[in-house]
Amino acid sequence: MTRAKEFKLPVIISIQNVTELKKQFIDLLETGKSPWTVDWSACQKCDLAALQVMVAFVKEAERKGGEVRFTGPLDPNLSQSIELANFLTIKGNRTVFFDQLKNGGVVCESR
């Protein structure tokens, strides 16, 4: 059985490199298998442009009948700003990403 490839996010994902990120996500969806795993542990900065691409990536994965799993730990500064913007809520030791999409099972465990 093929083990799903883990995609490690860079230190910064922002409007500066979001085009590259989009390409990588499209590539990931075309070449890999569900569950697609995204590792947030190195990421320290993420802006709205990058988050929108992330949402689109998750929606696309769901449309394909798969799911995206997120692994961490998430930088506290980052998690706070994302949470405040209601893109993510942290409940206990579980990280529920993209509040609006949680019904689709986009849930991952924080490490």
Place this chain on the structure above:
Amino acid sequence: VNPGDKLKNVFKEEAGELLDQLEGYLLDLEKDPDNQENINAVFRVMHTIKGSAGMVGYQNTNLFTHKIEDAFDMVRKGKIPFNKEIADLSLEVRDLITQLLAVEDDPDDELKALLSDCLKKVDVMVKPGMPEVVPITDKTEPLTVPVRESAKPERYENNFCLKFRPPEDVFLRGIRPLSHFDELQVLGIVTVVSHLDNIPPLKDIREELCYTSWEIFVSTDEDRSSIEKVFKFVSSPDELKIQQIQDVRFADGETKKLGQILEEKGLITKEELETALKSQKRIGEVLVEENRVSRSDLEAALKEQEHLKKISDRKAASTSGSIRVGTERLDKFVNLVGELVTLSARLDQVARKTGDMELESVAENLQRLMEDLRDSALGIRMVPIGEAFNSFRRLVRDLSLELGKQIRLETEGGDTELDKTVIDRLQDPLMHLIRNSLDHGIESPARRSAAGKNPEGTITLSAKHAGGNFVLTIHDDGAGLNKERIHKKAVEKGLVSKDANLSDEDIYKMIFMSGFSTAEIVSRVSGRGVGMDVVKREIDSLGGHISVTSREGEFTKLSFTLPLTMAIIDGLLVRVEEDFYIIPLASVESCLDMEEVMKSGADKEGDIIQYRGHFMPFFRLRPFLNYSTEPPEQEQVVVIRTEDSLYGIVVDQVMGDHQTVIKNLGKTFKDARSFSGASILGSGQVALILNVTILGRLWQESTGSGK
């Protein structure tokens, strides 16, 4: 009191409450470090204390709190994670602020050194993000405090709903929308709902465009302009719509229903709402299934409902129509009510003597009103025990760490009310007992694990009302009491004879004897045998009694049964010669005629009678209180039941029940242990209140009789 001092007193009182809240938030954060709401609450407490301290001219408190607030702002912003070190430091800060307030912001050299050390630790914690801290000196300059940082608590008077839809090209204009939510949070409580529906599929997305919009609920004491300042970059009114939410709740106190929120937002019509309400399913599900609202709009409405409920509950908790009244003023009020009760009883007596029907009727009505007034006055003094319980959380945390134990404090029945005076007097005994449980009751984690127990021990404080009394229980799941060891120690100390026939509880209760301790090692925490007897004495003086149960290796449970109030009690009025005495009705089991008792076979000169199939000791109050005259032909026996005995007191006459307004006897009578107070009768005569627990013991001691 000049206005400045009055303001300082109000500040100190409020700061004390805020510091108690702060302690609670910090202890909660230790368990749940990611709880942003608590982190914000800590920040707000610091912020309020800082501002208020500045207002009343407490420069040292102001400066110290200012530094700490800055440091905690970094925690709030996620620049420093909340961890155990920060918890310890924050609790230290809390204690130092308490000390600063206690010395009226005028620290001595020792406290100054502690404050400076603490600031250095804070400096290390926040480096490199913080500038070097300035140690506190006498010459510290006061900070300029903006008006809004006043002593008034946050009431969240204004509730706003913001619809924020940035222009598509917002990124290209160098604006970062997410950063503004953080600024909003400083204003009060913020709930953000993001609408992501417009984000196109991955392949179609244009990365440089913004597709997201938000609904933001802000509850604040600030006005609309403060919110507008946060969004000053907004160039078109279409980007930001601010609407004030007028009614947080309905008049009946109910939170707004989801349907009403959706209707107010114009997302559904009244007819659509009525149709949906007819369905058996949840209204939200129905409306989404029928495509009347989007899931995103539903989510936003639910969040709004949640937000409004949170604010409404907070307001209810913080205001609930209450006003702050000083304890002294309250005591004076209750005392005056007591005087009125006495006067009303006197009027009743006078009215009966005169035989004037009209006067009698007035006196009777007045007495009925007085009963209501008395109950209301006593009700004002009743406060929930929960606050007292919470004050022990810190004790348990700190001592557990010091002792290397894992101990959790659980509380039940925190809403149970008790007279504030009683609660205050319970504080020290409770603290002592909890320290004992921590030190001697709960075992070390290793020992607990070896015994197959959870390494984490639990101390449970619970309270309830039972039969007109207040019952307080302290339960620990520790090692329990060792009966044999307690008995052996008591025999060694000569507290009990080796052959005495004792029940388990009799043995357990020996821990309350003066100088008794089975602890092998005297620790700093407890174990000197000093204190348990003081606990017992305090409970006795409150008119309460203690029961102890335990199972070795499993648990120890101490229960205190206490009267609900110490101000006015139901008493039984008795007479000896021309003097009157009051026996607390809660201790009276029954009243008997001495003649009837004699018929049942008791010796008139003896001290044992048959009572309900048991032998019961009794004694005459006359000789005990040094009356030298002859008793009347007909005497009466009042049967008393205390925590540890059943006995009879022979009096000349039982007069009947009496609403007893308790007066302190004062220092002159401090050695008169048989009496717990006095009360003034309707006739103006003074009646002494018998302390039946002590009285029974003194009599036993004087005759050498056992139980």
